[in-house]
Amino acid sequence: MQALVIVAHGSHLSPGSAQPTYDHADTIRETGAFDEVREGFWKEEPSFREVIRTVESDEVYVVPLFISEGYFTEQVIPRELRLEDWDPDRWDSDGTSASQATLDVGDAAKTVHYCGPVGTHDAMTDVIVQRAESVTGDPDVGEGVALVVVGHGTERNENSAKAIEYHTQRVRDLDRFDEVQALYMDEEPEIDDVTDHVDADDVVVVPLFISDGFHTQEDIPEDMGLTDDYRTGWDVPGEVDGQRIWYAGAVGTEEFMADVLLERAADAGADIGDALDQVAEWTGGAPATGAGD
């Protein structure tokens, strides 16, 4: 038997934080690819600490629903899951290339395949493009359009910006959008000046965040000048300095994210049958970058 365990942050304050985790888990349950699919959280229950013991399967694929490699994926999650002999070197990553490590756990007779975060997987590029299609309602969106990928910034973690740059370059390489630009909340180039950084009349803004919260629903829309007060909402598209801003909300809420979770597990050796095809069919997702991973 094989299980998929999606580990995510969750929240003590916001009831919606875990919703993307449940949504993607449900999509994957529906494929039947895993005997068990479970969610584990840092701030909600089951905790990282106790999620492994809730599965019956011997083979457990753990995929972090996080954007970048760093403190959480390298320290907190492995520690709380009791991954034995874990060392970040086991991922042999340059900051965006973690794939998986196979480890024992301290509290159960199970083999855990600890995967890299969804945010750095190549398929995430496809989700960003998919997000642009969703928000514009145009499956061919690209020509005459600028795509802006928004990240948090490097305040604590240099890998955070690396993940943003990585996908920005991959979207650029598709040669699909007129312009592709990475902008940040906490560092230059800043999202506040979005219209200074891109020239196209239509600008799709995709925040590389897992769930909608303070940053994606309050800070970013106000920073961009899309609204003076997030509580009054904003238009999609909304106009800023004569340019149309198509603000997408957190990329992690895109249905096609289930694909990235599945690909992470498959890369680590999970047998997922035709689950990717099913997810593509249900979510309208497609590998924009071609061969996937």
Add this chain to the structure above:
Amino acid sequence: MSAQRDDESLPPAAVDNLLEAATAHDSSGLLFDGLAIHQDDGGTYSLETPDSSHEDLSRTDLEAALYEVPALVTNWHFWELVVAGQGTPRRAFLRWCEGASLEPESDDESDAGTGPDPDDDHGTPVAERYRALETGVTRHWGELELTARLAPDVEGHGQGRRVYDVRHVEDADVPAHELEGHDHPHEAREIVTTDEKDRYRPLKTAPTLVTGWHFEGLSGDDFVETVRTIYPATIANWYREQRGELDVDHWLETAERQTGIYDIVDELPREAVEWVAEACCVDSQCVKRREWQYEDGDELAVDGGDGVFPCREPCSLVTAAARRWTVLESEDEKTWHLELTTSEMNQLVEIVDAVAEGRTDEIREADVYDGANRYRARYLRAKRMGDGSLGHEVEGDAGHDDHDSESGHDDHDSESDHDGHDSERDHDSDDDH
């Protein structure tokens, strides 16, 4: 088969499957919940049940004899072929729900040479269990009322199939049609998200589960998934405890393990950990039974509670709150000067009690006899907190005191500003962005 009772219909192939399991050439017999089949040396079989004993049975005789004990056959079929999952928390939990022993003696034991012994402890005997299951066996699990029932023999499942109901204990006597019906386990996510005042419930085991809903006729798997959705990981930890294998992480171990913004919680004084447990972990706040102590061999004085399922380590909510208390406990105590009447002093106690017990909403608008009444509190504020504070620090010089009192107020403000910022930063740093 003439031996089959007219009023019993066995699940398809139940007897065949049981015969196969009991008579396989590599099997020395079968022992399950009071049903014992022994393979004798001469190629014959013996069958023992709580009420009967047969020896020297041919395979055909054995088959006929099994049709005489349908409850034992359907019971075996349900547990071994429908539930299966030997050695799993799921199976043990389902057995507990109907009063069976958690893990019936296995074939391994008979292989070990002791031979089947139908007199072993099986929990409630099958016949008695079945009688109880006809009307339903009810258990409590936190705020849940769980009921195991024998399903009607429909859809060709045969007898012996169990179905399960879940509802709030407070809805025990409410007719089903007055409750909102659910049938998919994950519909419970919505039930657990907010309390009756529509406030988010960050702790699933807080005793604030809303009433007014029920799940009826769930399969064993869906039933376990429903309970797991409402009270995550409680079945797994309960099971470990039943087996004497609960891995408790005490306060100090948990605190010392923390990093990042929670690195400081191991500095919380020993006596403050008592207050944390009293504030957060008693039955009125959480339906888990706290098993963790300060450290191994150093128990907290606060009662751990009477919950069915254990709490094996301080949860994330306790850890996050403890971080705040660690910061607050690092402040020095001061002597304050404030002037209050006896009733005003008592009123402060009443206000703290009302907030701590979550009863501020229950205080009637015009009940000015309750010290925590809003008008009473506003009056006290108007009278005694003109400068925003109840009193001033005692330092000997009145003028100096006033100044300190103001700066104390500023400190407080800037601290709460800082907190606001901090909690945002917590949020940020927690996201690996």
